[in-house]
Every structure is written in structure tokens, then in C-alpha cells.
Amino acid sequence: MKADILRALRESGDYVSGQVLSKELGISRVSVWKHIRSLKEDGYVIEASARGYRLVSSPDLLLPCEFPGWEEKIHHFQEIGSTMVVAKELARKGVVEGTIVIAESQTRGRGRLGREWLSPKGGIYFTLVLRPKISPAYAPRINLMASVAVAKAIRKAFDLKAELKWPNDVLIKGRKVCGILAEMEAEMDRVNFINLGIGINANTSISQYEKTATSLKEELRKEISRKQLLNSLLKEIAKQRALLTENKLLEEWKKLSATLSKRVKIVAPGEEITGRAIDIDTNGALVIKGKDGSLRSVIAGDCIHLS
Amino acid sequence: MKADILRALRESGDYVSGQVLSKELGISRVSVWKHIRSLKEDGYVIEASARGYRLVSSPDLLLPCEFPGWEEKIHHFQEIGSTMVVAKELARKGVVEGTIVIAESQTRGRGRLGREWLSPKGGIYFTLVLRPKISPAYAPRINLMASVAVAKAIRKAFDLKAELKWPNDVLIKGRKVCGILAEMEAEMDRVNFINLGIGINANTSISQYEKTATSLKEELRKEISRKQLLNSLLKEIAKQRALLTENKLLEEWKKLSATLSKRVKIVAPGEEITGRAIDIDTNGALVIKGKDGSLRSVIAGDCIHLS
Numbered sequence: 001m002k003a004d005i006l007r008a009l010r011e012s013g014d015y016v017s018g019q020v021l022s023k024e025l026g027i028s029r030v031s032v033w034k035h036i037r038s039l040k041e042d043g044y045v046i047e048a049s050a051r052g053y054r055l056v057s058s059p060d061l062l063l064p065c066e067f068p069g070w071e072e073k074i075h076h077f078q079e080i081g082s083t084m085v086v087a088k089e090l091a092r093k094g095v096v097e098g099t100i101v102i103a104e105s106q107t108r109g110r111g112r113l114g115r116e117w118l119s120p121k122g123g124i125y126f127t128l129v130l131r132p133k134i135s136p137a138y139a140p141r142i143n144l145m146a147s148v149a150v151a152k153a154i155r156k157a158f159d160l161k162a163e164l165k166w167p168n169d170v171l172i173k174g175r176k177v178c179g180i181l182a183e184m185e186a187e188m189d190r191v192n193f194i195n196l197g198i199g200i201n202a203n204t205s206i207s208q209y210e211k212t213a214t215s216l217k218e219e220l221r222k223e224i225s226r227k228q229l230l231n232s233l234l235k236e237i238a239k240q241r242a243l244l245t246e247n248k249l250l251e252e253w254k255k256l257s258a259t260l261s262k263r264v265k266i267v268a269p270g271e272e273i274t275g276r277a278i279d280i281d282t283n284g285a286l287v288i289k290g291k292d293g294s295l296r297s298v299i300a301g302d303c304i305h306l307s
Numbered sequence: 308m309k310a311d312i313l314r315a316l317r318e319s320g321d322y323v324s325g326q327v328l329s330k331e332l333g334i335s336r337v338s339v340w341k342h343i344r345s346l347k348e349d350g351y352v353i354e355a356s357a358r359g360y361r362l363v364s365s366p367d368l369l370l371p372c373e374f375p376g377w378e379e380k381i382h383h384f385q386e387i388g389s390t391m392v393v394a395k396e397l398a399r400k401g402v403v404e405g406t407i408v409i410a411e412s413q414t415r416g417r418g419r420l421g422r423e424w425l426s427p428k429g430g431i432y433f434t435l436v437l438r439p440k441i442s443p444a445y446a447p448r449i450n451l452m453a454s455v456a457v458a459k460a461i462r463k464a465f466d467l468k469a470e471l472k473w474p475n476d477v478l479i480k481g482r483k484v485c486g487i488l489a490e491m492e493a494e495m496d497r498v499n500f501i502n503l504g505i506g507i508n509a510n511t512s513i514s515q516y517e518k519t520a521t522s523l524k525e526e527l528r529k530e531i532s533r534k535q536l537l538n539s540l541l542k543e544i545a546k547q548r549a550l551l552t553e554n555k556l557l558e559e560w561k562k563l564s565a566t567l568s569k570r571v572k573i574v575a576p577g578e579e580i581t582g583r584a585i586d587i588d589t590n591g592a593l594v595i596k597g598k599d600g601s602l603r604s605v606i607a608g609d610c611i612h613l614s
Contacts, residue, residue, distance in 0.1 A: 112494065112496065113494070113496070113497065133576065134606070135447060135590065135592070135606035135607055136443050136444075136446045136447060136491060136493075137443075137444050137445075137446070137447050137590035137591070137592070137606065138444075138606075139443045139444070139493075139495060140442060140443060140444050140495045140496070142495060143495045167495070167496060168495070181494065181495075182494060182495045183492070183493070183494055184443060184491065184492065184493045184494070184495070185490070185491065185492050186443075186446070186490070186491045186493075187419065187420070187488065187489060187490055187491070188446060188447045188449060188450045188474070188475070188488075188489045188491070188591075189419065189420070189447070189474060189606065189607035189608075190420065190607060269440065283442065283444040283590075284444070284495075285442070285444070299441070299442035299444065299445075299496065300442055300496035300497060301496075
């Protein structure tokens with residue numbers, strides 16, 4: 001409901017009377033007043049006068065009311081250990097598909113394989129609870145789906161050529177702008193949940209990262225609207241989500257891939273594989289052609305682009 | 308250590324002196340005496356005289372000391388809600404691969420898709436914690452692996468033609484003698500754990516089941532040694548476990564399958580598929596050929612043999 005009030009105030013750009021809001025949203029004027037008070041508590045500056053309410057400024061926070069359609073499903077935190085940990089607790093308790101845990105910053109942000117994910121303020125950090133009716137065999141496709149959605153959302157919003165590095169990074173000019181992590185609990189013939197964690201270096205300063213990383217602010221030389229990007233990313237995820245078991249998803253991934261056709265080195269536990277990346281298979285494994293012409297499918301590992 | 312004492316007493320069949328046990332096992336005589344006392348508490352009848360110790364009888368229980376090589380990894384319960392629940396708690400706490408939770412009976416035994424699994428005394432009910440270094444994409448093969456291992460262990464121990472029904476039942480003369488359930492927690496490029504639950508109708512009475520079920524006792528018209536069967540099953544699982552990502556596992560499954568070449572009806576959420584089962588693919592999906600010659604891979608569902 002707060003999302004609806006915000007939308008009404010933003011569309012008007014001027015004062016909107018309590019009576020009009022009450023009528024438009026089908027709630028009492030007391031209820032309108034309560035939601036306005038709650039928005040003020042969230043940090044929204046709203047002027048009240050005889051002419052009604054006027055939105056003066058909004059806080060730069062990814063609050064539930066900024067995401068029409070998702071409002072009821074978003075759990076927002078200023079600072080949290082890890083959105084993955086909280087989302088796992090919620091998923092085990094049975095929350096519905098589409099539940100989202102968002103944090104403005106994380107103190108113990110996690111990346112793939114137990115690594116740390118630096119999560120200072122200014123980034124976008126969230127975990128989305130998914131309950132797809134698929135076999136766990138298809139689960140690695142969630143990573144492909146998510147990276148396609150992130151790259152498309154970035155390309156649509158900005159003049160930036162976001163590309164995909166296998167298995168699940170999003171790059172701009174070869175540097176990482178987004179990391180993706182998914183955790184699953186499943187029986188062999190049904191998925192209980194897959195929690196999809198996405199961290200985007202949005203308005204964070206590049207000095208905070210290694211030189212293999214970048215941020216949208218760094219690339220664009222200005223701050224972006226995190227709210228707009230996350231809104232369009234959630235729409236894009238909903239769209240790609242529908243393609244999860246379709247070949248079209250693999251085609252989309254291939255189109256956006258920076259890995260395919262490159263020479264790569266894959267560092268996997270106990271071995272290194274070097275060769276040319278020529279394809280991904282239906283499970284999301286990278287197909288690598290060795291110097292001797294032999295083909296190998298690699299299911300996991302760190303990928304280094306050699307050419 | 309108790310397993311070693313039991314083995315020594317059983318091999319002898321007569322009295323074995325404390326001195327000999329102490330020397331053979333490399334422990335003090337006080338320590339021998341303590342283990343003997345502990346075995347007595349477990350229900351083993353052991354006579355002690357000037358000539359030493361003699362094993363008179365053993366309880367019909369699947370105690371850790373009955374499983375040489377596994378003793379340290381077995382958690383045994385007389386009665387428990389579900390071995391799956393206890394094993395999940397242990398796995399989340401980080402217990403090693405090969406940890407086993409065994410129950411003589413379960414009060415809330417679970418089958419696939421949240422169904423009940425009747426677990427009266429006399430059956431074999433256990434959950435094995437596995438931590439395979441595979442992609443979750445290969446996880447459904449755990450079910451194939453386990454059902455192959457159960458069928459082979461039964462065939463080797465008894466003159467019974469155990470067969471496999473897709474996805475993961477073991478049948479004797481078309482009736483179910485064993486159910487298999489696996490639960491996984493994973494990231495997309497590494498499995499945290501897969502808990503493999505196996506329930507075998509061993510010495511249970513057939514009247515306790517529906518007519519689609521049977522038990523080994525029913526088929527053989529006598530009680531079996533649950534200890535011997537579980538010992539050989541654990542060995543067979545270790546053997547098949549090594550084939551997890553090999554094509555050989557699929558070949559083994561096909562050889563033992565009662566489903567392949569039969570006309571089948573698959574009841575999946577929201578749909579029924581009828582046709583001839585002609586193959587399983589690398590992910591364990593059943594390939595069904597329709598009347599019109601069309602091929603479909605089915606990843607999950609209940610399978611009914613029509614011919």
C-alpha cells in the first residue's frame with residue numbers, strides 16, 4: 001500500500017489531498033495518514049498542508065515500498081550478516097516463491113565456494129527464494145538464468161555492454177560487476193527451494209575492490225538509481241525464469257557470453273584444464289576443446305579468460 | 308573396537324582369554340573388560356570364566372559394533388521419528404561422509420514426496436550422509452546408484468530376483484521390498500551433502516503393508532540376518548558410489564530394470580503420460596515413447612507398470 005501512495009505522489013509531483021488518495025486506493029483517510037507517517041519514519045520527506053501531501057525527497061534505500069508488486073514479499077535490512085543466511089531460514093520455514101531478502105550492506109557477505117563477498121553500502125545485495133517445479137538436475141540453470149537477467153537489465157538501463165563469464169559472473173569490459181550464488185535444498189525428484197543470491201557493484205567505489213572488479217558508478221562516472229535497476233532486474237528475472245527448462249535460455253546465455261570462443265583455463269579442485277571454450281551443454285557445463293581436439297565438459301571451477 | 312572383540316569371539320566360537328584379546332587388539336586387559344561390559348549392556352550374552360570370554364548370543368539389533376569399518380560412523384537408535392531428520396541435523400553440523408543413522412523402528416518414517424514410510428521393527432531403516440564432489444546436476448543419479456546397490460545386495464545374499472522400478476523402488480515379483488529417498492543441500496557448483504535414506508522390508512510381516520508391497524521374510528518364508536544384509540549392502544554402496552558419474556552406473560541400472568521395455572503410466576503433478584519406457588538418460592530421466600512415436604523425458608513422477 002505504501003508503494004501505491006508513493007506512486008500517486010510521484011505521478012502528481014505536487015500536493016495530493018488525503019481525500020483523493022483515500023478514494024484512489026480504496027482505504028480510509030486515517031489509513032492514508034498512517035501510511036504517510038510510516039513512510040516518513042522510513043526517511044521519506046513528505047510535506048503536509050491544507051492542500052494535502054507532497055513528496056519532497058526519498059531516501060536512497062531499497063525499501064519494499066519502492067517495488068510495486070513485490071512489496072509484501074520483501075524483507076529489508078539496513079545491515080545484515082548475509083542475505084543468504086536469512087533467506088535460508090525463511091525458506092526452511094516455508095515462505096512463498098518470490099520472497100526477497102535485501103540488505104543495504106552485509107558484514108559477512110558470501111560468494112561462491114565459501115568465499116567472501118565485499119558488501120559495502122551503495123551496492124545491491126539480495127537473495128530471492130525460488131521454488132521451481134524442476135528436477136535438481138536442472139538447478140545449475142538457475143545461475144545461467146540469473147546472469148542472463150542481470151546482463152539484460154544492465155544493458156537495457158545503461159549504455160554498457162554487460163557480458164557473461166562462465167559459470168556465473170557478469171562483466172563489463174572484462175571486469176566483474178556482479179556475482180551470483182545459488183543454494184538449493186531438494187529431494188531427488190523435487191526442489192524444496194533454490195535461493196538465488198545476487199550482488200551488484202552499483203554505486204560502490206572501485207578502490208574498494210581488486211582490479212578485476214568494477215562498479216556501475218565507475219563505468220558510468222556517475223551514481224545510478226539502484227531502485228530503478230532492481231525494479232527492472234526483478235522484471236527480467238520473472239521473464240527469464242519462465243525459460244528455465246527451455247533451450248532458449250541457453251541461446252540467450254550464449255549470445256551474452258564473453259567466455260565462448262575464448263581460450264580458457266579452468267581451475268577446479270585438484271586439476272587445471274586449458275583449452276578453447278566452445279559450448280555449454282543443457283546442464284550448464286562448459287564444453288572445452290583441448291589442443292588435441294578432445295572435448296571435455298566441465299561442471300564447476302574458476303574460469304580464467306586467456307584470450 | 309567392540310566390533311573387533313565380537314569378530315574375535317565369533318571366529319573362535321569358544322572361550323577367548325582376556326590376555327589373548329588384549330594382545331590381538333593391542334589394548335589393556337582393563338580396556339578389554341570395559342568393552343565386554345559395554346557389549347553386555349548392548350544385549351550380547353557373554354560368559355566369563357577362568358578360560359576367558361565366550362559369546363553365547365547376540366541381540367537382533369543393527370548396532371555399530373556389527374559393522375566393521377563403519378563402527379565409528381554409525382548412530383544407532385531403538386526408535387526415532389525419522390532417520391532423515393536426525394541425519395539432516397548431523398549433516399548440517401558437518402559430520403563426515405559415511406556417517407550413518409540407523410533406527411530399529413521409526414514413528415514418522417518418510418517416503419518420497421512427503422509420504423509416510425511404515426517402519427515397524429524388523430525392517431532396515433537408515434540414512435547415509437554422502438558428500439560427493441559432483442554437480443547437483445548429477446544428484447538424481449544417487450537414487451539410481453542406491454537402487455542398483457540394494458538390488459545387487461539382495462540378489463547376492465538370497466535366491467531372489469530383485470528388480471528396479473523407475474525412479475527408485477526395488478521390487479521382488481513386482482512388489483516393493485525397498486524404498487529410497489534422497490535429500491540434498493547444495494550450491495550450484497558443489498554439493499554440501501546428499502542424505503540417502505533406505506528402507507528395506509526385511510523381517511516385517513506382509514500384513515502390515517498394502518498388497519503392492521512385500522518383505523524378504525515373506526518371499527523367503529523365513530527370517531533373514533539383517534546384519535549380514537546391511538553389511539553387504541554397505542559394501543555394495545561403496546562400490547557403486549565410485550561409479551556415480553560413469554556410464555557404467557546407467558548400464559547397471561538398465562540391466563536390473565523392470566521398467567524398461569514395459570508400457571507405463573507416469574503420474575506427475577498436473578499430468579499423466581502413457582507410453583513405452585525405452586531408456587533412461589544421463590540425468591536419470593525416463594525416456595518414454597508415445598503411440599505417435601514421439602519421445603519424452605520424464606524427470607519425476609509415480610510410475611505404474613501397465614504390461
